[in-house]
Amino acid sequence: MVQWALVLHGLCTATVVVSFLCGQWPIFEGTFIERLHYFLTFGAYDYFLRFVGKIFGSRAKNCVLGVERYCCERPNPTLQIFYLAIIGVTYVIIAKSSFKYIPGYYVGEYHKYLSVVAVVVGLVLFVLTSFSDPGTVTAENASRYISAYPYDDLIFVERECSTCKITSRPARAKHCKICDRCVARFDHHCGWMNNCIGEKNTRYFVAFLFWHFLICLYGAVVLGLILAGQLQERKIIYILTVYYGVENSFSALFPHVVQYFLASYNAQILLTVFLGIISLLLAGFFGYHAHLCLTNMTTNETFKWQDYISWKRKVNEAKTSETALKESLNIMNGTTPVPQSKWRTFCKKSPLQKEEPIVVNNVYNKGVFCNIYEILVPLSQRRSFFHSKDA
Numbered sequence: 001m002v003q004w005a006l007v008l009h010g011l012c013t014a015t016v017v018v019s020f021l022c023g024q025w026p027i028f029e030g031t032f033i034e035r036l037h038y039f040l041t042f043g044a045y046d047y048f049l050r051f052v053g054k055i056f057g058s059r060a061k062n063c064v065l066g067v068e069r070y071c072c073e074r075p076n077p078t079l080q081i082f083y084l085a086i087i088g089v090t091y092v093i094i095a096k097s098s099f100k101y102i103p104g105y106y107v108g109e110y111h112k113y114l115s116v117v118a119v120v121v122g123l124v125l126f127v128l129t130s131f132s133d134p135g136t137v138t139a140e141n142a143s144r145y146i147s148a149y150p151y152d153d154l155i156f157v158e159r160e161c162s163t164c165k166i167t168s169r170p171a172r173a174k175h176c177k178i179c180d181r182c183v184a185r186f187d188h189h190c191g192w193m194n195n196c197i198g199e200k201n202t203r204y205f206v207a208f209l210f211w212h213f214l215i216c217l218y219g220a221v222v223l224g225l226i227l228a229g230q231l232q233e234r235k236i237i238y239i240l241t242v243y244y245g246v247e248n249s250f251s252a253l254f255p256h257v258v259q260y261f262l263a264s265y266n267a268q269i270l271l272t273v274f275l276g277i278i279s280l281l282l283a284g285f286f287g288y289h290a291h292l293c294l295t296n297m298t299t300n301e302t303f304k305w306q307d308y309i310s311w312k313r314k315v316n317e318a319k320t321s322e323t324a325l326k327e328s329l330n331i332m333n334g335t336t337p338v339p340q341s342k343w344r345t346f347c348k349k350s351p352l353q354k355e356e357p358i359v360v361n362n363v364y365n366k367g368v369f370c371n372i373y374e375i376l377v378p379l380s381q382r383r384s385f386f387h388s389k390d391a
């Protein structure tokens with residue numbers, strides 16, 4: 001009974017975590033996960049606000065809204081503290097529950113120290129991403145950034161930043177409303193880092209994602225090896241087959257072994273599942289950002305291209321319907337002869353098929369190697385940047 005309660009608990013936790021973090025992904029469209037995501041991100045908060053308003057009055061509701069404004073619209077360390085708490089608590093739970101099995105049958109003593117090094121490296125990357133300059137655009141360096149990132153006249157045209165009054169905001173830069181500054185090669189504002197991810201710190205951010213994926217995978221694998229070691233040290237397979245008469249095959253032993261683990265090592269099982277899920281999510285997130293880096297694109301630009309494509313599509317549709325209208329008017333007026341053969345009319349391309357293809361022409365994509373080099377050594381940290389013309 002206890003075992004099933006634990007399994008249920010694990011499944012519920014996994015569903016909630018997956019729905020919360022990736023419920024808006026296209027693969028979950030129309031599913032229960034998407035509805036749960038909406039409830040967790042908007043619905044639950046909306047109910048909570050109404051509840052507070054009804055029970056405690058409008059002053060309490062305004063107070064909650066004030067907290068929301070502080071957390072979502074201004075720089076604040078809430079999520080940074082949350083990240084440190086998750087890392088700290090998970091590490092302490094692992095150390096308290098599982099370090100007693102190290103060294104074990106499959107796990108050497110050195111893992112105690114290696115795990116500390118792994119976490120410390122993770123924290124260093126966190127500090128670097130959180131507290132480094134993402135590439136703030138100022139009146140002094142704007143012209144150099146314009147030379148480094150010229151306008152493509154498709155998704156970036158020369159225009160002033162109305163907030164910080166930089167006359168020509170460089171291409172790829174964006175004004176972050178939360179930090180109130182223009183950031184070069186702006187990717188997104190990261191709440192976890194309480195910082196923008198931009199030209200100068202994308203390298204730390206991507207390294208942070210990759211390293212945390214590795215740490216979680218490492219933790220899950222070591223915990224798995226600890227469990228496998230316990231199976232060997234306590235001769236569980238021997239006891240099950242010889243004393244309990246269980247058939248010596250994988251399918252026969254598997255349920256008994258799972259039952260044994262859930263009864264005696266539930267902390268390790270839950271930790272392994274938790275780390276496994278987080279590492280999968282991090283792998284997805286890292287994969288997405290690695291793809292962006294390889295193609296020299298930013299999250300901000302993917303949205304801009306989406307807007308550009310839908311705008312271009314509408315323009316094309318308007319053009320084709322205009323041509324179709326002109327053609328039919330010409331036929332009615334007798335300026336264009338009516339096609340005689342039905343077969344010819346059938347073969348003739350309809351105006352809708354004449355549409356010019358819409359392509360993403362990313363002028364900043366310089367090939368995989370140059371793109372990677374640009375992430376590792378940002379343009380603004382190269383000598384050529386300072387030798388470029390000052391407007």
Ligand SMILES: [Zn+2]
Binds near residue numbers: 161182
């Ligand atoms: Zn600005």
Ligand SMILES: [Zn+2]
Binds near residue numbers: 179180189
């Ligand atoms: Zn920001």
